[in-house]
């Protein structure tokens with residue numbers, strides 16, 4: 051069962067459309083795997099819509115303003131229909147090692163680089179072009195681990211396939227794991243896993259040999 055979800059603040063920003071594209075995409079992908087959060091976001095959306103409607107009706111509107119409000123509402127409805135059409139797009143199949151993984155719809159239409167490999171890690175970059183925020187698909191082969199590290203910013207991991215564990219728990223597909231500079235962790239996977247990773251700073255390895263670990267850090271960031 052999925053135990054880790056985006057918090058309410060993130061969901062509110064998602065609904066308001068104020069999140070960077072990478073985080074918005076990660077939350078949409080989580081919703082495809084988590085009915086509870088999809089439902090919560092839909093409720094927040096309708097609350098936000100009602101609040102807008104209340105504002106519009108309680109103030110005294112001129113006929114022109116009412117017209118404008120109506121056409122804005124129609125635009126919103128049309129825009130939503132576009133999104134629905136978009137989400138019917140077929141899901142991308144990914145072959146990594148000897149497994150075939152079906153990506154969530156919200157990731158399927160994004161352009162991805164080829165996988166670059168270092169040891170048991172392989173990374174494909176999602177081309178969202180958001181400056182310091184980098185979004186990647188990260189495949190860790192069976193028995194693979196990422197040495198203990200922290201970030202100076204945030205690190206969001208959405209587990210898409212397989213399982214991994216770290217000092218904080220064991221994760222299943224759909225788990226949405228948000229870490230910041232207060233958390234260290236050492237992910238390990240027994241049977242291999244594919245994650246969506248969104249990070250906004252390079253990794254900082256906590257133990258010696260950090261120079262040797264730099265290529266891994268660069269691969270992940």
Ligand SMILES: [Zn+2]
Pocket residue numbers: 052054055056080084086087088
């Ligand atoms: Zn959820």
